[in-house]
Amino acid sequence: MSSLVKNYNRRKIAFKKGRGSFLYSTNGKKYLDFVQGIAVNSLGHSNPYLTRAINEQSKKVWHVSNAFIIPEGERLAKRLSQKTFADYVIFQNSGAEATEAAIKVARRYFYSKGKPNKNRILCIKNSFHGRTIAAIFASGSKKMTEGFGPKVGYGFDHFDFGNHKSLKKAITNKTAAIMIEPVMGEGGIKAIPDWCLRELRHICNKKKILLILDEVQCGVGRSGNFFAFESSKVKPDIVPIAKGIGGGFPIGAVLMTKKVAHAMVPGTHGSTFGGNPLAMSVGNAVLDQIFKKGFLKNVKKISKYFFNELNNLKNDYPKLIKEVRGVGLLIGLQLFNDQKKFIQKLENNKLLTIRAAENVVRILPPLNVKKSEINLALKIIRKVCKEYK
Numbered sequence: 229m230s231s232l233v234k235n236y237n238r239r240k241i242a243f244k245k246g247r248g249s250f251l252y253s254t255n256g257k258k259y260l261d262f263v264q265g266i267a268v269n270s271l272g273h274s275n276p277y278l279t280r281a282i283n284e285q286s287k288k289v290w291h292v293s294n295a296f297i298i299p300e301g302e303r304l305a306k307r308l309s310q311k312t313f314a315d316y317v318i319f320q321n322s323g324a325e326a327t328e329a330a331i332k333v334a335r336r337y338f339y340s341k342g343k344p345n346k347n348r349i350l351c352i353k354n355s356f357h358g359r360t361i362a363a364i365f366a367s368g369s370k371k372m373t374e375g376f377g378p379k380v381g382y383g384f385d386h387f388d389f390g391n392h393k394s395l396k397k398a399i400t401n402k403t404a405a406i407m408i409e410p411v412m413g414e415g416g417i418k419a420i421p422d423w424c425l426r427e428l429r430h431i432c433n434k435k436k437i438l439l440i441l442d443e444v445q446c447g448v449g450r451s452g453n454f455f456a457f458e459s460s461k462v463k464p465d466i467v468p469i470a471k472g473i474g475g476g477f478p479i480g481a482v483l484m485t486k487k488v489a490h491a492m493v494p495g496t497h498g499s500t501f502g503g504n505p506l507a508m509s510v511g512n513a514v515l516d517q518i519f520k521k522g523f524l525k526n527v528k529k530i531s532k533y534f535f536n537e538l539n540n541l542k543n544d545y546p547k548l549i550k551e552v553r554g555v556g557l558l559i560g561l562q563l564f565n566d567q568k569k570f571i572q573k574l575e576n577n578k579l580l581t582i583r584a585a586e587n588v589v590r591i592l593p594p595l596n597v598k599k600s601e602i603n604l605a606l607k608i609i610r611k612v613c614k615e616y617k
């Protein structure tokens with residue numbers, strides 16, 4: 229009997245070892261892991277380069293307080309700002325912490341401008357920004373907030389996905405920021421089109437609202453660009469990231485422009501563990517790989533191949549697969565019916581995937597996945613489609 233709280237519906241499977249794209253279960257089975265901790269292990273399991281980085285840092289210093297300078301964090305922040313829109317970075321330990329810090333930055337920015345009442349955050353209804361109290365109310369999903377009231381006072385408004393009228397109606401002079409995921413992960417791998425992001429930026433400029441793009445799941449190379457929003461050429465004000473940046477080590481971060489960063493004066497935010505040397509060394513090692521020449525180009529190339537093949541599969545099974553969604557290696561196979569049985573059958577055939585909303589089977593290979601591994605996954609998915617008919 230487990231002594232863990234039953235807040236998860238766990239699958240009856242445990243692992244003793246992981247290597248690259250594969251996981252080895254405690255009962256001796258080998259699985260192709262296209263969950264990768266939900267887009268966390270961006271370089272696969274037990275990546276030798278990351279293992280070396282964490283081992284070496286562990287012999288030097290694990291943790292010091294943010295009361296002191298942490299050179300590894302200085303370096304990671306510098307590299308992130310040099311490669312992206314950002315001027316400054318705050319480090320956290322998780323995605324929800326990063327989205328919450330993003331909200332704090334937005335509110336504090338208007339406070340520092342003498343507009344403390346411009347503090348409401350506008351999000352997509354039924355989106356996902358994490359599981360802390362503020363983040364669940366940001367998500368605006370009944371399922372996540374039920375039983376965790378009080379419902380008022382958190383300062384979030386919502387609009388419907390894809391409904392521009394509802395968006396415009398929801399904006400008031402109290403709106404401080406619009407926060408959305410460029411590709412909704414938990415929400416069913418729904419990408420916001422580039423032209424929508426540009427229009428959103430335009431609205432934000434006109435109404436003097438900040439644009440927060442939550443790249444916790446779709447960021448750090450997952451889309452084939454470092455950030456998913458890059459293809460739109462839009463410049464956000466604040467971008468929380470997490471999952472992929474640690475390659476399996478918990479790291480969150482908020483990237484921002486200097487305009488908003490100036491509001492975060494000493495004492496406005498902090499984290500005991502955020503930005504510790506161990507985490508920062510791993511983050512730097514992840515960037516060493518992702519910033520390597522040709523790395524992201526390869527993600528795009530293999531993604532194109534995978535999408536092509538999945539679309540062929542969709543054409544072969546038009547009554548089963550409704551749509552192949554996503555971008556880069558953030559892929560959703562939307563079925564016409566509930567996807568639970570399909571995911572179970574994939575698992576029986578040694579391919580691990582995970583659900584998302586709207587009957588979507590989420591497929592998240594590591595970013596350094598091999599073509600032969602994609603082919604193996606395709607073979608298994610095709611077999612399961614066949615059995616399904």
Ligand SMILES: *Cc1c(COP(=O)(O)O)cnc(C)c1O
Nearest residue numbers: 322323324356357358413444445
């Ligand atoms: C996973 C996720 C979060 C929350 O991250 P945690 O590390 O679980 O707190 C926030 N936003 C998005 C878009 C996510 O996918």
